[in-house]
Amino acid sequence: MAEGTIKRLTDKGFGFIADASGNDMFFHMSSVQGVRYEDLREGEKVTFDVGQGPKGPRAENVSQA
Numbered sequence: 891m892a893e894g895t896i897k898r899l900t901d902k903g904f905g906f907i908a909d910a911s912g913n914d915m916f917f918h919m920s921s922v923q924g925v926r927y928e929d930l931r932e933g934e935k936v937t938f939d940v941g942q943g944p945k946g947p948r949a950e951n952v953s954q955a
Contacts, residue, residue, distance in 0.1 A: 891937045891938070891939060892909055892910065892937065892938055892939070892940055892949075893909075893910060893935065893936070893937050893938075893955060894907040894908050894909040894910065894915065894935075894936060894937075894938065894949070895907065895908050895933060895934065895935055895936070896908075896930055896931065896932050896933065896934045896936060897914060897932065898932060899927075899930060899931075899932055903918060903919040903920075903927060904916065904917065904918045904919065905917055905930070907936060907938060907949050907952070915938070915940070915947060915948060915949040916943065916945070916946075916947075916948045916949065917938065917948060917949035917950070917952050918948075921938075921948075921949060921950045921951060921952050922952045922953070923951050923952060923953045924953045924954065925953065925954055930954075934954065934955075935954070935955035936949075936952050936953060936954055936955055937952075937953055937954075937955050938950060938951060938952045938953070939951045
């Protein structure tokens with residue numbers, strides 16, 4: 891499980907997480923676990939698994955830390 895900070899959220903149902911190395915990881919609202927996407931906030935700490943999407947690495951199983 892990796893840790894990061896929510897960097898940006900959109901009203902289109904996706905966002906980006908800054909991982910420990912400072913890289914941005916895409917995530918989709920369908921990957922959020924244990925909390926509603928609408929309840930997440932920029933700057934919040936999260937944990938996630940790194941998966942592979944069609945455009946490269948992406949965050950999966952995103953949950954509040």
